[in-house]
Amino acid sequence: MTKIKAVIVDDEKNGRENLRGALCQYCPEVEVVGEAKDALQAIGLINKTNPNVVFLDIEMPMGNGFKVLEFFSEPTFSVIFVTAYDHYAIQAIRFSALDYILKPIDVLQLKAAVNRYVQQQSFVDLRLKQFLKNEVRSKEDKRIALPMADKINYIKINQIIRCQGEANYTRFCLLDGTEHLVSKSLVEYEEILSGFGFIRTHKSYVVNISHIQSFVKTDGGYLIxxxxxxxxxxxxxxxAVLKVLK
Incomplete structure (x- = not known):
């Protein structure tokens, strides 16, 4: 079995040791080829070892994990972010369909992230590139990653009219009339799109406020x-709907 070369980047020694130990015990397909304690060390180590995947802590002194990635305009590695709960950071990561694990490390979550890397290697570099582009885009120009069976569609959020929940799937209905069915729940996308001008109107619908034309009071109330x-x-x-329409 070909080993997955990995680098661990974390400013805390215990954090690096715990992750290395968990990978060694539960993910034997992963070979840790180096560790770094800050952004500067991480950049040099990545250039030196050319890893397949970087386990990257987000909260670090002397430049967070996102700053490390800015040094690689054409990254040849994948990233699994490691973070204590940080709403902004996690939202940005999920927006680009990238992977993350929370501290303290949960073994099942770690194994699942490594398995997803193995299964989706053809997509990971593209997702990372789009993530880096999204970080410098204006709020209105950001693109959300919609993973499909054989590709990833990147959609401008201002082109989304509504999201419709269908069991464990979400249907995205766009301004150009196209639709994309994604195997994630509406609840997940409600969270990802929070703060971008979307509102839940019903158990099965999240809509883009900027695409609401009118509110009709009859028949229980509905939006056009x-x-x-x-x-x-x-x-x-x-x-809540009437409040945002005022």
């Missing part, structure tokens, strides 16, 4: 969207 589609508004969500 820019594509002329009708979206129901539940009784529980009505007050």
């Amino acid at each position: 969207m820019s594509d002329r589609s009708n979206v129901p508004v539940s009784r529980r969500k009505k007050e």
